[in-house]
Amino acid sequence: MLLDLPRRSPAVARLLLIGPGIAVIGLFMLIPLGLMAYVSFLDRGAYGGVVWDQHTVEAYTSFLFERNLDDSLTFNTDYLQIYLRSFLLSLSTTLIALLVGFPVALYMSLAPAKWRNLLVFLVTVPFWTNLLVRNYAWILLLRTNGLIDQWAAGLGLIGPGESVSILYTPWAITIGLTYSFMPFMVLPIYASLEKLDFRLVEAAYDLGATRLKALARVIVPLSLPGIAAGSILVFIPSLGSYVTPELLGGSKGLMIGNLIQLQFAASRNWPFGAALAFTLLAMVLIAMVLYLTRFRKLPE
């Protein structure tokens, strides 16, 4: 009787089918996010944590304003500067990943079909190792008298005992992030290039296009969905990255991830940490919505 219900009522059947999906989204996304949003409006506890029944917007006010000794507010760009730095760094990471990743994806899609799966497999190999281990590997490569210094000295680019000094600079963070997220760029582009009908490229040649022109006018526009997906997949995790800036950067300038971590640990200001995370989320969401609405207008 009860088991018959889904078959007799399509509404119940639908509910049963969507149910698990909704439960997962609710359990693993909406509840934690809602909790974070709620915490950002609470008063901070003396030892960290929050006071559950004291509500305030102090956390959001202090993102933009500084409270003077006389309790008046002045505009404060400290946190905006940290956000701007993170955005710029993520942007350069995305650009470099695109410049390196696109040719790789193109090469993969042009390889004989029997090799393609092996190439895809090779791109994902770095994921077998923990992110932390891969970042430490970069420390060994980039450090003073590390492998890169030895190679540079061997090639005569730098004198003996000198160093290229990349580690603990923003460059090291960019290298580390680009390396970590490269597969996220390569795979979506490859997915869209693999479906590309290469007869269109031949047609472009027949119509007198040079190789560069065929690339710019035919291949790139047709792989735009992949490029967009790849860029988003690299840009967003870069923005919130914590381990790589912590290990490879010299920490002379804070990144968003490290700023948030600081609030939950040493500063014992959980509401502000939650507010910072939520502000980041809002910015990313707005950027995504703008980007996607603009994207959908492009011709298919």
Next chain:
Amino acid sequence: MTIKKTLKTTLAALALVAVAAPAQADGELFIYNWSNYIPPDLLKRFEAETGIDVTLDVYDSNETMLAKLQAGATGYDIIVPSDYIVPRLIEEGIIQAINTKSMENVGNVRPAFQSPYYDPDLEYTAPYMWGTTGYSYDADRVPGGEVEDSWGPFFKPAEELKGQVVALNDVSELYTAAAYYLGYGRCTESATEAQDILNLLLAQKPYLAMYQSDGTIERMIAGEVIMHQQWNGAAHRTKMERPSVTFVYPREGVPYWADNLAVPTGARNPDNAKVFINWMMAPQNAAEVSNYTGYMNAIDGSGEFLDEALKADPAVNTPPEYQDRLRANTPCSAKAIDLRDKVWTKLKK
């Protein structure tokens, strides 16, 4: 073997375990300690001497440990909290009174550790290891081969050291050192004093290669930098590989931290925990931990069991004339921490 028979043997085995388990339970001890903070051989010796089975679990920060206990983890008999977090553990009822003063070996505890600010009567804790945060430099590569025993050479380095100095990427450690150099308290609530600290740190920043707490030992050994804010145990391990490295106890004040043995409220074997704590206050046992970790213990008479290299290194074996430079990391008010946080954000914006 038939299924029925298998089932029978399994049941019999289970019954055996069930009978054996309670008998074994009074011979167990579950320790929750920092990683790499107790020599495995010492635990084996404890097992051999007392017949108590030890299980070790590890954590990486006081906050991790606290979060796990607050979330209701029971079954740990020993935890190793640092000084500043002890009052909170007591206040929230996470650790129980063990009355260390009544233990046989408590007489071995050095006078300086008989009445710590966080547990004045040693009612809840017993001292484990302690260390200081000063800075070290490579005597072969500083002008004059020596720097004065002050925070000055670290906060206002000589021109030759530009880009060769590293500060710990730890707001509490760096802010405290700067406050002491300027003659302020580490928990200052004065905005003008905080501004002075910020100015000092901003002036130091161009001279720094980086802010990094990770890999301090390797960086100094490899000679990547000349001066490094450092923990004394790390400085000792650096000196083992690069003997020209010297650890400085600045006269303006050196922050020190102390880790302690304590028993959580939910401990299943509190009596064994007390046996362990008493055992750890014996000079030879405490010395073995120091030999392993490179940090000093708080037990009188442990000196004769220490490795020669450790004993001979003033970085670890603090000379008596420097004792009055050590300052405890007392917890700060929310107001002081807000100021500290603002300074840090402005330093790194």
